[in-house]
Amino acid sequence: MADLMLRGRNMSAPPRVRKLHSITDTTLYFPPYEYECPSFSQLHARLLITEEVLVAWAFEEVAAETLLEELHTAVELVLEELVNRRSKRLSFAQLVGAATDAGHLQDSERDLVLALKDLRKEVRHRAANGARDWAEEHWEDVALCVEKLVARLNRNA
Numbered sequence: 418m419a420d421l422m423l424r425g426r427n428m429s430a431p432p433r434v435r436k437l438h439s440i441t442d443t444t445l446y447f448p449p450y451e452y453e454c455p456s457f458s459q460l461h462a463r464l465l466i467t468e469e470v471l472v473a474w475a476f477e478e479v480a481a482e483t484l485l486e487e488l489h490t491a492v493e494l495v496l497e498e499l500v501n502r503r504s505k506r507l508s509f510a511q512l513v514g515a516a517t518d519a520g521h522l523q524d525s526e527r528d529l530v531l532a533l534k535d536l537r538k539e540v541r542h543r544a545a546n547g548a549r550d551w552a553e554e555h556w557e558d559v560a561l562c563v564e565k566l567v568a569r570l571n572r573n574a
Contacts, residue, residue: 449468449471449472449475450467450468450471450560450561450563450564451564451567451568452464452465452467452468452491452563452564452567453567453571454498454567454570454571454574456571456574457498457570457574460494460495460498460570463490463491463494464491464494464495464563464567466487467487467488467490467491467563470483470484470487471484471487471556471560474552474556480548481548481549481551481552481553482540482541482548484548484552484556485533485536485537485540485548485551485552486537486541488533488556488559488560488563489509489533489534489537491563492509492530492533492559492562492563492566493509493512495563495566495567495570496509496512496513496515496516496521496566497512498570499516499519499521499566499569499570499573500512500515500516500519500521501515509534510531510534513527513530513531513534514527516566521566521569522562522566526562526565529555529558529559529562530559530562532551532555533551533555533559536548536551
């Protein structure tokens with residue numbers, strides 16, 4: 418716990434270059450991501466795990482495959498709360514489509530999370546390569562997309 422609390426997002430870095438740093442290397446300390454959603458206690462608790470995995474990834478403590486799995490889960494759980502409060506289970510692609518139709522995702526974000534879904538499936542079920550390269554290029558974009566979706570969820574609560 419102390420290790421996680423001593424890491425944060427350096428807000429003085431340019432937007433596309435944000436990296437997590439130890440607190441001694443960070444001029445301004447903020448939690449890694451704003452995933453707090455107190456009106457959704459189970460989701461709130463689950464997103465703490467996502468935050469821990471993101472921090473662990475930034476410090477090269479987890480594999481890219483683990484990161485892909487966690488980001489996919491985070492997007493799916495937030496979209497379930499945001500666009501599918503019914504008992505009928507929707508596929509990931511259906512959730513993404515509903516979120517896009519409702520204006521919660523831009524086309525570029527839709528394409529990003531669908532690419533995550535496709536790569537995750539290939540890596541998980543077919544032992545495909547490419548997880549590390551994709552994760553290194555896109556992890557921050559997906560993490561910020563989740564943050565944006567959580568903010569929308571909180572506004573709608």
